[in-house]
Amino acid sequence: MKFTKVLALVLACVMCLGVLASCGGGDVNYAKDNTKIKIGASGPLTGGAAIYGIAVKNSAALAIKEINAAGGIFGDGSMFFDELVMTDDKHDPTLVAANYASLYEGGVQITLGTVTTGPALEFKDLSHDDNVFVLTPSASGDAVPEYDNAFQMCFADSNQGTASAQYFNENYQGKKVGAFYKSDDEYSTGILAKFEEALDASFGTVTKAAFVEGDSDFSQHVQNLKECDIIFMPIYYTPASQFMTAGIGTIKNNAIYYGCDGLDGVDSVKNFDINTIPQEVSYLSHFNSGATDGAAKTYINAYREEYGADAPLNQFGAAAYDCVYAIRDALVAAKAAGKTFEVNTSASDFCDILKDIFTSDSFVFHGVTGAPEADGKSNISWNSTGYVNKEAVKYIVKEANEAN
Numbered sequence: 576m577k578f579t580k581v582l583a584l585v586l587a588c589v590m591c592l593g594v595l596a597s598c599g600g601g602d603v604n605y606a607k608d609n610t611k612i613k614i615g616a617s618g619p620l621t622g623g624a625a626i627y628g629i630a631v632k633n634s635a636a637l638a639i640k641e642i643n644a645a646g647g648i649f650g651d652g653s654m655f656f657d658e659l660v661m662t663d664d665k666h667d668p669t670l671v672a673a674n675y676a677s678l679y680e681g682g683v684q685i686t687l688g689t690v691t692t693g694p695a696l697e698f699k700d701l702s703h704d705d706n707v708f709v710l711t712p713s714a715s716g717d718a719v720p721e722y723d724n725a726f727q728m729c730f731a732d733s734n735q736g737t738a739s740a741q742y743f744n745e746n747y748q749g750k751k752v753g754a755f756y757k758s759d760d761e762y763s764t765g766i767l768a769k770f771e772e773a774l775d776a777s778f779g780t781v782t783k784a785a786f787v788e789g790d791s792d793f794s795q796h797v798q799n800l801k802e803c804d805i806i807f808m809p810i811y812y813t814p815a816s817q818f819m820t821a822g823i824g825t826i827k828n829n830a831i832y833y834g835c836d837g838l839d840g841v842d843s844v845k846n847f848d849i850n851t852i853p854q855e856v857s858y859l860s861h862f863n864s865g866a867t868d869g870a871a872k873t874y875i876n877a878y879r880e881e882y883g884a885d886a887p888l889n890q891f892g893a894a895a896y897d898c899v900y901a902i903r904d905a906l907v908a909a910k911a912a913g914k915t916f917e918v919n920t921s922a923s924d925f926c927d928i929l930k931d932i933f934t935s936d937s938f939v940f941h942g943v944t945g946a947p948e949a950d951g952k953s954n955i956s957w958n959s960t961g962y963v964n965k966e967a968v969k970y971i972v973k974e975a976n977e978a979n
Contacts, residue, residue, distance in 0.1 A: 720961025
């Protein structure tokens, strides 16, 4: 009986160790058999947010294809990226753990994290535990880069709110400001809080109209905001399109609708014709999908040639394109700095290398997102917070009707 108990205890311990090993972590190098450096991501490829995830997947894959075609990471044919590995999380945080395990145990060494914030808050803890590098194109929550392994190519929510308020302070003095926001969404409430905090006191009180998940009748919200000259909308494009449609004939024709990155794609919403909206529709952005020159236009042309005119093109995708090229440039800088790595280097070792480069004062990436300099490219950098430093621009999706 005593022997049986001891044996049972030993077996239990072995089983526990097996479970721990299967959860990642430790010194396991799942990339040991890689022949190319593998980049992965999790994002919505189906569901209501798929327009974002598909653009990210397409753009990251395009960047990898271009880099490999130009001789690989160093341009000399010595090291290449593998095909992008992207799993579908449907913008559902509960799917992230399985997706992360699939990426990590499948040999992914460097990640773009997730596309949206909710899933990113799950991904960040898992990647931190395994010391996996994250450069997210579009998960904008302030807490996403909480740990030192994570960085953002997009503006953090608080930065979006502050930057929007600064734009209002400089351009909309004397105007009556309203806000249409989602009160049960951290993205929306977080941006609005920072916006109000940074808005000049001369604007007075912001008139607010809040909705929650499941709301579809915005007639009262329209009534609450009908006297406003500018309506700030830190929300996603579907409720924004519904509100603007409801506001036709009631909201002032010369009013301005102004959003943040969640408004990207509003002109592509199914069964919504943005040209029926008489007002200007604009948002804070780091990418102009209507660019006619510079690096942004070069990317747009390549994207359209690769995926066609109907493929979703937005700042989420442009940021993913920049993410891959920034990782490439960081690896080039790492090699120049004397750091050594191979195609089968572990995710944790790559993370340590990339963290050092991305937080270096000397590392400045020139991309397609952010306000372009004279050469058509922007200046982008990071610091130990993981937040991105680049200049934002106001992007007008639709001009106000001339009759206004």
